[in-house]
Amino acid sequence: xxxxxxTNRETPLAGRHAVVTGAGSGIGEAIALExxxxxxxxxxxxxxxxPLSATCERLAGQGHGIAVADITDHAAVAAAFADAAAARGPxxxxxxxxxxxxxxxxxxxxxxxxxxxxxxxxxxxxNCTHAVLAGMQGAxxxxxxxxxxxxxxxxxxxxxxxxxxxxxxxxYTRALALEVAKQGITVNAVCPGYTDTPLLGGAVDNIVxxxxxxxxxxxxxxxxxxPQGRLVQPADVARAVGWLCLPxxxxxxxxxxPVAGGEVMAG
Numbered sequence: 001x002x003x004x005x006x007t008n009r010e011t012p013l014a015g016r017h018a019v020v021t022g023a024g025s026g027i028g029e030a031i032a033l034e035x036x037x038x039x040x041x042x043x044x045x046x047x048x049x050x051p052l053s054a055t056c057e058r059l060a061g062q063g064h065g066i067a068v069a070d071i072t073d074h075a076a077v078a079a080a081f082a083d084a085a086a087a088r089g090p091x092x093x094x095x096x097x098x099x100x101x102x103x104x105x106x107x108x109x110x111x112x113x114x115x116x117x118x119x120x121x122x123x124x125x126x127n128c129t130h131a132v133l134a135g136m137q138g139a140x141x142x143x144x145x146x147x148x149x150x151x152x153x154x155x156x157x158x159x160x161x162x163x164x165x166x167x168x169x170x171x172y173t174r175a176l177a178l179e180v181a182k183q184g185i186t187v188n189a190v191c192p193g194y195t196d197t198p199l200l201g202g203a204v205d206n207i208v209x210x211x212x213x214x215x216x217x218x219x220x221x222x223x224x225x226x227p228q229g230r231l232v233q234p235a236d237v238a239r240a241v242g243w244l245c246l247p248x249x250x251x252x253x254x255x256x257x258p259v260a261g262g263e264v265m266a267g
Contacts, residue, residue: 011039011061012246017089019043019081021071021128022098024051026197027147030234031095034242036060040093043067043084045128063088071098071124081131090139091132093245096125096169097147103158114161121165125172133180142185143245146173147237150193150264153256166191170256177254186253190240193260194222196231228261 008014018035022028023044036042036059044052044066052066065087069080085091100120102113125146136142151159152166170189177187196219223231240259244252258264 008039013093014039016040016092016245017043017085018093018095018245019045019067019084019091019128019132020095020097021045021124023055024048025055027192027195027234027237028095028097029055030238031097031147031241032056032059034235034238035093035095035245036064038242038246040245041088043088043091045069045071045080045084046098071127072119074127074130077124077127078131081128085135090135092136092139092141093143093145094128094132095145095147095241096128098124099147101159101162103162105158106160109161114164117161117165118168121162122168122172125169129172129176136185137180137183140184142180142183143249144176144185144187145241145244146170146187146189147241148173148189148191148256150191150258150260152189153191153258153264173256174254181253186244186250188244188252188254189256190237190244191256191258191260191264192237193226193232193258193263195237196233226261226263230261232259232261 013035018040020028020032020035020042023032024046032042032044032055039061042059042064044056046052047068047070049066049068056064056066067080067084069076071077081091102117104113129144146169148169149166151163152170155163173187173189180187219231223229237259240257243249
């Protein structure tokens with residue numbers, strides 16, 4: 001693939017190879033659909049082939065594929081990304097979306113839970129970025145978008161390990177952005193608030209267990225933290241990611257952008 005493809009108004013990302021992790025459902029699936037609609041060729045990465053294949057079948061355009069890999073395994077990521085680049089061209093766009101959220105009071109957070117949250121949310125982001133960075137530097141063009149969370153911008157009770165990991169993702173985003181600022185690569189974080197995805201199920205279950213409320217009432221409790229009074233939708237996040245990947249977004253760099261209906265206002 002050409003490292004500097006001509007821009008088409010209908011499909012401005014045509015000729016760009018994009019990798020999206022955790023693309024089998026929720027926010028990752030929505031991001032994959034958005035980038036494909038903008039013309040990118042996609043490689044969808046995750047631990048299970050079935051949901052990745054289901055998403056892949058829904059993508060606009062042709063030439064997309066999947067790669068089954070555990071993002072916490074540095075060698076496995078490097079091999080999967082090398083295979084993807086060989087099949088679909090140099091990786092120009094990386095969306096680090098794969099993540100997990102588990103809750104526990106700080107005093108009951110075990111080392112295993114702590115390490116799991118950092119491995120999936122933070123180390124996985126590093127592993128995937130490390131696999132694409134040299135290629136982007138060589139091409140003098142790239143887009144890296146890390147899906148963080150409003151938990152990376154403020155504190156939430158009972159998810160200290162998750163908050164620490166997402167704060168780490170934002171710190172990594174800012175540090176890397178300074179390193180590559182003059183290399184044609186942008187690095188940003190998108191920070192969703194409570195989003196209506198399968199990942200939200202854990203928070204809903206906790207509220208139901210502790211209060212006896214219904215699932216719908218629990219969701220409304222979470223939505224109340226959003227000044228708009230609603231849960232963020234995966235498509236809301238996907239559109240923000242798509243915009244950051246477009247030609248003309250070069251000046252947006254090193255940012256942590258809340259997609260949360262005003263829950264967090266960066267100043």
